[in-house]
Amino acid sequence: MGKHIKGVTSIKKAVYDRIAMQDDISKAEIMNEFQMTSSSLTRLLEEMTNEGWIMESGFGQSTGGRRPILYRINANFRYIFGLDISRIYSVLGLYDMRMQPLAMVRWSMDESMTPQRLVQHVQQQVAQMLAEQGIAPELVIGMGVGAVGPLSREQGKILNPLYFAAPGWKDVPLRRWLEEATGLSVTLENGANTALTGEHWMVRDEHIQHMLYVHVGTGLRSAMMSNGHVVHGAVDMEGSIGQMIIQTDGPRLHGTGNYGALEAFASVQALEQQVRARSKMGRDVWNGNVAVKPEAINFTTLVQSLETGNDYIKEIFAQSAAYMGIGLANLINILHPEKIILGGVLINSHDLFYNTAIAVAEQNIYYSNSYRPVFSKGILEENAVATGAAVMVWHEMDL
Numbered sequence: 001m002g003k004h005i006k007g008v009t010s011i012k013k014a015v016y017d018r019i020a021m022q023d024d025i026s027k028a029e030i031m032n033e034f035q036m037t038s039s040s041l042t043r044l045l046e047e048m049t050n051e052g053w054i055m056e057s058g059f060g061q062s063t064g065g066r067r068p069i070l071y072r073i074n075a076n077f078r079y080i081f082g083l084d085i086s087r088i089y090s091v092l093g094l095y096d097m098r099m100q101p102l103a104m105v106r107w108s109m110d111e112s113m114t115p116q117r118l119v120q121h122v123q124q125q126v127a128q129m130l131a132e133q134g135i136a137p138e139l140v141i142g143m144g145v146g147a148v149g150p151l152s153r154e155q156g157k158i159l160n161p162l163y164f165a166a167p168g169w170k171d172v173p174l175r176r177w178l179e180e181a182t183g184l185s186v187t188l189e190n191g192a193n194t195a196l197t198g199e200h201w202m203v204r205d206e207h208i209q210h211m212l213y214v215h216v217g218t219g220l221r222s223a224m225m226s227n228g229h230v231v232h233g234a235v236d237m238e239g240s241i242g243q244m245i246i247q248t249d250g251p252r253l254h255g256t257g258n259y260g261a262l263e264a265f266a267s268v269q270a271l272e273q274q275v276r277a278r279s280k281m282g283r284d285v286w287n288g289n290v291a292v293k294p295e296a297i298n299f300t301t302l303v304q305s306l307e308t309g310n311d312y313i314k315e316i317f318a319q320s321a322a323y324m325g326i327g328l329a330n331l332i333n334i335l336h337p338e339k340i341i342l343g344g345v346l347i348n349s350h351d352l353f354y355n356t357a358i359a360v361a362e363q364n365i366y367y368s369n370s371y372r373p374v375f376s377k378g379i380l381e382e383n384a385v386a387t388g389a390a391v392m393v394w395h396e397m398d399l
Helices: 011-020 027-031 038-051 115-133 174-182 191-202 238-243 268-280 299-307 311-335 351-363 381-396
Strands: 054-059 069-073 079-085 089-095 101-108 140-147 186-190 211-216 220-226 339-343 374-376
Touching: 011 027, 011 038, 011 069, 027 038, 027 069, 038 054, 079 115, 079 191, 079 381, 089 115, 089 381, 101 115, 101 381, 115 174, 140 174, 140 191, 140 381, 174 186, 186 191, 186 381, 191 211, 191 220, 191 339, 191 381, 211 311, 220 238, 220 311, 268 299, 268 311, 299 311, 311 351, 339 351, 339 381
Parallel strands: 079 140, 140 186, 211 339, 339 374
Antiparallel strands: 054 069, 079 089, 089 101, 211 220
């Protein structure tokens, strides 16, 4: 199958990227951003059209002479897979060159979904999607993978993630296994970064340069974009936001991590742990309704109780969201993003959590008089990681 090439962006790729930013763009508009002669750009556009990367899409408005030819990228010239590997579920999507999903499948990451089983499942789904869409394998550029960390992007390995239901998720050479199984070129990145990449792609016409993504679910993950590029640290620890200390004498989650860490207050596990502990002490959790045994309490039962108006559950969700707001304010006061995208099952569980977290964050932004970042649940929501993984491959390919 086709391979993408990593390297210095060529002028050809730069022009292609510019065309992709805007449907139906004229040669004059492209000329405004590139130091090229008119004849050189004409030859390049003809070359890209003949190769199939771009296509003519009609004529623009006349400014006195002939109406200009408009261009757009050819959506069906090549294809990319995007894979999201999370603790609760995984998603595989097949995308065209405009990052429109042509097919998508989701499956549970239960006790049977070991790394080997996942690779086998992905192999089967890739073959099935291509067959159903009538796409020749050689037209696929590659597969991007956004996965739970920590991981090594250079080695293509998932290192030692927590909380997977299935065994075996330690030192997994995922990139090599997927490449051998599918024949595709595979790029591995942590899921928070690919989610941010996907959401940024969806608002690319807004020209946002500084953007923060925070995922609030079983664990906490974050990613930051500065000057239009994802920020990578010396190590790939996307979950570090969960270890932000917000109460110095506070608890630890499951006896690990920092005392008073954010994840001990604002995560699915923290909420489950708190309600189980209260229930085991014999205190009323369910407002006199049919009680759920402590060992059977899970996030689904908590959300159901919240939706039925359970006062105690409402209180602990609001309290958890307030702590999340403090954590967000700390990040915002350091990073100063233009836009903050909040994702994950806890954020999307109920408007109470999302609205409370934002309200507390806004109250604690230090430069609030002159600096007001925009908050959003994003456009892609649960498909952000898979879409962003495909966009990552799109960005890294060369023409």
